[in-house]
Amino acid sequence: MPRNVFPLDSTKTFTDQQLTGHNRWHPDIPAQVHVKPGDTFRVDCREWFDGAIHNDDSADDILNAPLAGVHVLSGPIAVEGAQPGDLLIVDILDVGPIPQEDSGPLAGQGWGYTGVFATRNGGGFLTEQFPDAYKVIWDFQGGTATSRHVPGVSFTGIVHPGLMGTAPSPELLGRWNAREQALIDTDPERVPPLALPPNPDSAILGSLTGADFDRAAAEAARTAPPRENGGNQDIKNLTKGSRVFYPVFVDGANLSMGDLHFSQGDGEITFCGAIEMGGFIDLHVDVIKGGMATYGVSENAIFVPGNTDPQYSEWIAFSGTSVTLDGEQRYLDSHLSYQRACLHAIDYLTNFGYSPIQAYMILGAAPIEGRLSGVVDIPNSCSTVYLPTGIFDFDVKPGKNGPHRIDPGQGVPHSAA
Numbered sequence: 001m002p003r004n005v006f007p008l009d010s011t012k013t014f015t016d017q018q019l020t021g022h023n024r025w026h027p028d029i030p031a032q033v034h035v036k037p038g039d040t041f042r043v044d045c046r047e048w049f050d051g052a053i054h055n056d057d058s059a060d061d062i063l064n065a066p067l068a069g070v071h072v073l074s075g076p077i078a079v080e081g082a083q084p085g086d087l088l089i090v091d092i093l094d095v096g097p098i099p100q101e102d103s104g105p106l107a108g109q110g111w112g113y114t115g116v117f118a119t120r121n122g123g124g125f126l127t128e129q130f131p132d133a134y135k136v137i138w139d140f141q142g143g144t145a146t147s148r149h150v151p152g153v154s155f156t157g158i159v160h161p162g163l164m165g166t167a168p169s170p171e172l173l174g175r176w177n178a179r180e181q182a183l184i185d186t187d188p189e190r191v192p193p194l195a196l197p198p199n200p201d202s203a204i205l206g207s208l209t210g211a212d213f214d215r216a217a218a219e220a221a222r223t224a225p226p227r228e229n230g231g232n233q234d235i236k237n238l239t240k241g242s243r244v245f246y247p248v249f250v251d252g253a254n255l256s257m258g259d260l261h262f263s264q265g266d267g268e269i270t271f272c273g274a275i276e277m278g279g280f281i282d283l284h285v286d287v288i289k290g291g292m293a294t295y296g297v298s299e300n301a302i303f304v305p306g307n308t309d310p311q312y313s314e315w316i317a318f319s320g321t322s323v324t325l326d327g328e329q330r331y332l333d334s335h336l337s338y339q340r341a342c343l344h345a346i347d348y349l350t351n352f353g354y355s356p357i358q359a360y361m362i363l364g365a366a367p368i369e370g371r372l373s374g375v376v377d378i379p380n381s382c383s384t385v386y387l388p389t390g391i392f393d394f395d396v397k398p399g400k401n402g403p404h405r406i407d408p409g410q411g412v413p414h415s416a417a
Helices: 170-185 210-219 334-350 356-365
Strands: 003-006 033-035 040-045 074-079 087-097 111-116 133-141 144-146 160-166 243-247 255-261 271-276 279-288 302-304 315-321 369-374 382-388
Touching (some): 133 356, 255 271, 255 279, 315 334, 356 382
Parallel strands (some): 033 074
Antiparallel strands (some): 074 255, 087 279
16 A cells, blocks of 8 residues: 555544645645655545535435535645646546445445535536435445435446645636636625635635634635636546646645545536545656646646546437527527436436436436537537446336336435525
8 A cells, every 4th residue: 555645534523633634725725745756645535524424314414514614635745846837747546435444424434425405505507406405325335336315226436536636826826716706796696606705714724823824714715616726627537547737836736635536427417416425545646847838738637537437338318408498599508408418317217216306316426428519500509418227227228118117215315495
């Protein structure tokens, strides 16, 4: 096993650990660990809510989740010699649930969860159809996930970090805050909000204290969106065997990571839509001096996907176009067309006995493929959702004898907003 440079004790909270990570982006958060180019090492990662979500049949914890405190990230990790303008090479050698802990109260100890937030807390991709809070528990056995809340489904996880990235420079942080505040100002009372401004409440900033903490907490960017530094990209194929090339904006690069997922569908459409868990990630790092200019990577990481995905040979696909449910035509709106494709998949699965929320949870957690299939044929964009038929223990394709009917069981825990 590689040297564990950021160990976490499952019996302690995130802020009571030997090393304290962070939940905001800021260039002044000190590196907790220093490594060298060519080093291989392990990092423990906590589930993004730090144990606030429980393995039970209630969604009250999702409804009342401590959103101001996410994501709890391990790091920063400084790489010796990395300087602004370089590219940081990060190889994901392995990633998985909490090792040797296959039962316990923390997500990652033999189980994980998928949630839908209430609209007031950010909602999800389909928040107009599902405005309340919901939760599904998934049990892990080997590399397979099953759920008491969604019967008839099992699939192999594509385990990956939902969030990994380098620290921003002061200038980059300033651009983030300015452009996101400008967006908020266009509709400041919107629910859910258009963006999340800096918020000192529940900020964790590593070893910063005193006046330095107060100043940084007022400036630091929330970790919810992906940005030029990588961040919360939620790319399901960023898994074992992947190589990522991150832009470097500060000395040492200051790499951080967390928000591990056992599995996820493209888009993480329920927002808390992967199978969330704590676990570990084994990494190898190196540096390409001047790589940002050499390869034209001035912003946003590029990566080589891993090759450990489960191999599904048969799919059933659903398409959607950029027309609203009320029949309003939109111009090449790929966000809308993907929503419509997802809704068509949900409607289809209800014919087999699933409730709409059970079907929604399947699309969020299972390894569906989402694609932009047409973005030039005015006025309609076309998006598609590919659902692997092999995840079901019955034939999910149309047939002359009609759809097989499953017993939906106890259903999905629900907490009204």
